[in-house]
Amino acid sequence: MSELQSVNHSAICVHDLQQAVDFYIGVLGAREASATDFVTEDVIKGRSLHRSIILEDYLIALMLARDFMPMPPDEKLQGTHGFRHAFGVPKERFKNLMDIFKQNGVKYEGPVEHKPNGPFGESVYVKDPSGNFLEFVWRRDENVRYDSVTGVGEG
Amino acid sequence: MSTMTQARPLQDGGLTLESLAFVTIPVADVAAARGFYSRILGLEDAGSDRLPGFEGPHAVLRTPSRQFVVLTAPEGPDTRDSGVHNAYRVSPAARDAIAARLAAEKVEVLTYKEDRPKEDEENFYFLDSDGNRSQLVRSASAKAANGVQAIDHTVVLSYDMLWAESFYGGDLKLPVESRVGVKTADHSRARRWAAGDEQMAPGTRRLDKLYMTMGGQNEVPRANMQVYFSAGASVFGVYLATKHQQEPPEERLVGTPRTAFLVARGDLDRIAAVLQKRRRPFQGPVEHPASAPFAASLYCKDTSGNFLEFCAARR
Numbered sequence: 475m476s477e478l479q480s481v482n483h484s485a486i487c488v489h490d491l492q493q494a495v496d497f498y499i500g501v502l503g504a505r506e507a508s509a510t511d512f513v514t515e516d517v518i519k520g521r522s523l524h525r526s527i528i529l530e531d532y533l534i535a536l537m538l539a540r541d542f543m544p545m546p547p548d549e550k551l552q553g554t555h556g557f558r559h560a561f562g563v564p565k566e567r568f569k570n571l572m573d574i575f576k577q578n579g580v581k582y583e584g585p586v587e588h589k590p591n592g593p594f595g596e597s598v599y600v601k602d603p604s605g606n607f608l609e610f611v612w613r614r615d616e617n618v619r620y621d622s623v624t625g626v627g628e629g
Numbered sequence: 630m631s632t633m634t635q636a637r638p639l640q641d642g643g644l645t646l647e648s649l650a651f652v653t654i655p656v657a658d659v660a661a662a663r664g665f666y667s668r669i670l671g672l673e674d675a676g677s678d679r680l681p682g683f684e685g686p687h688a689v690l691r692t693p694s695r696q697f698v699v700l701t702a703p704e705g706p707d708t709r710d711s712g713v714h715n716a717y718r719v720s721p722a723a724r725d726a727i728a729a730r731l732a733a734e735k736v737e738v739l740t741y742k743e744d745r746p747k748e749d750e751e752n753f754y755f756l757d758s759d760g761n762r763s764q765l766v767r768s769a770s771a772k773a774a775n776g777v778q779a780i781d782h783t784v785v786l787s788y789d790m791l792w793a794e795s796f797y798g799g800d801l802k803l804p805v806e807s808r809v810g811v812k813t814a815d816h817s818r819a820r821r822w823a824a825g826d827e828q829m830a831p832g833t834r835r836l837d838k839l840y841m842t843m844g845g846q847n848e849v850p851r852a853n854m855q856v857y858f859s860a861g862a863s864v865f866g867v868y869l870a871t872k873h874q875q876e877p878p879e880e881r882l883v884g885t886p887r888t889a890f891l892v893a894r895g896d897l898d899r900i901a902a903v904l905q906k907r908r909r910p911f912q913g914p915v916e917h918p919a920s921a922p923f924a925a926s927l928y929c930k931d932t933s934g935n936f937l938e939f940c941a942a943r944r
Contacts, residue, residue, distance in 0.1 A: 491811040512854065514788040514870045520837040520849070523811075539813045540849075 483533035488604040494536045497603050501578045504529040545605030551583040552599040560609035568612045649863040650889035650940040651697035652715045652783045656759045662700045663688040671776015681917045694779035701885045706874030709760040712784050712832025716764035717777035724765050726775045741828040744809040782864035787933040790854050793867045796932045800903050803858035810854035823850035876934030882912040883928045887936035894941035897927045
């Protein structure tokens with residue numbers, strides 16, 4: 475067994491780094507962790523162009539795509555186009571999140587209620603400015619120990 | 630409408646930056662360069678003793694917009710193969726007249742391109758005998774029929790683009806006009822350059838050797854990062870330096886090459902307060918004699934050691 479512990483971080487490819495930073499930091503509330511290829515030393519080393527952010531406790535590297543990625547249609551807000559990243563949000567802040575999307579002109583789909591016998595309560599679906607699918611979900615078991623959850627896949 | 634009367638308040642900082650006040654050009658022969666720029670661009674010779682803060686031989690030329698082009702002895706790093714250049718605002722007729730004079734003096738007009746969207750059709754460049762690059766940018770506001778009207782924009786190099794943006798955009802509150810090098814489209818376009826399908830100006834493109842320490846990696850064409858800031862009626866560009874160059878000594882705050890911005894007198898104190906808060910060294914405000922075109926100046930360097938001057942106009 476490889477004994478992997480957890481997902482450590484994600485790299486999300488985007489078409490516009492500044493637009494992505496404005497979204498993940500300005501709208502979702504992430505904080506900047508680092509930036510690469512914005513200094514002369516990185517140019518000399520030939521490093522990749524990306525900015526790293528931390529959303530709550532999760533590290534995301536926003537990588538500038540070298541080529542245009544075919545993206546789903548604008549109106550499609552829920553799906554799996556390569557990847558979909560889902561982030562947990564406390565139930566009490568869930569409605570506030572949708573208010574933030576409204577204030578910032580971010581189109582969203584939801585709230586979508588999940589099966590009552592599963593761990594997920596409701597989800598809201600958006601895309602980042604480059605078209606990457608994102609989901610925000612509150613869990614019915616948010617106030618109980620994680621070990622007591624039965625069958626995550628049932629949600 | 631005059632290009633110099635459109636003072637624009639900076640974002641929520643209470644500062645008013647009017648335009649670029651002057652740019653400098655390093656030349657080996659100041660007298661010869663004075664003749665060249667006067668003849669070619671139609672600049673007025675404003676003498677050599679009217680701008681404070683310059684040591685050594687220099688010449689001062691003036692545009693109809695009351696901005697200055699200062700020709701100085703070479704100092705600082707050699708930036709001829711970089712994005713550093715000065716651009717001048719001209720009427721279409723004046724551009725034709727300047728083109729004719731360049732042809733008469735057998736100076737080649739270069740027609741490579743830059744990335745800034747507003748310059749897409751303004752690919753008219755020439756070099757002086759020292760290799761300094763000038764660009765002509767057509768403008769409906771330019772009235773001079775035979776020469777340049779105003780300084781349109783200038784470019785400096787930075788070793789850290791986010792720090793530069795924090796300084797110019799955050800501390801000095803210059804609005805970002807455009808960015809290059811952070812979009813997939815910029816890098817797609819760079820491949821056209823690498824394939825020989827597009828001629829681009831020096832400093833705009835790179836061939837990066839990815840992770841060169843690993844060896845054996847391919848070269849990848851990239852758009853070199855650029856940020857353009859609105860500077861009142863002018864534009865101020867910052868390009869990422871692609872190699873290290875010696876910065877001036879830390880304690881030196883006045884020198885060349887130097888970029889100057891025209892501000893309201895009260896703003897000199899506000900800029901000094903901002904620099905003090907950021908613990909960035911500065912000198913001034915220095916009051917100037919009545920013979921000087923500016924009432925006072927504040928001198929400092931940006932985050933990459935570029936000399937800056939903020940000049941208060943004499944009202």
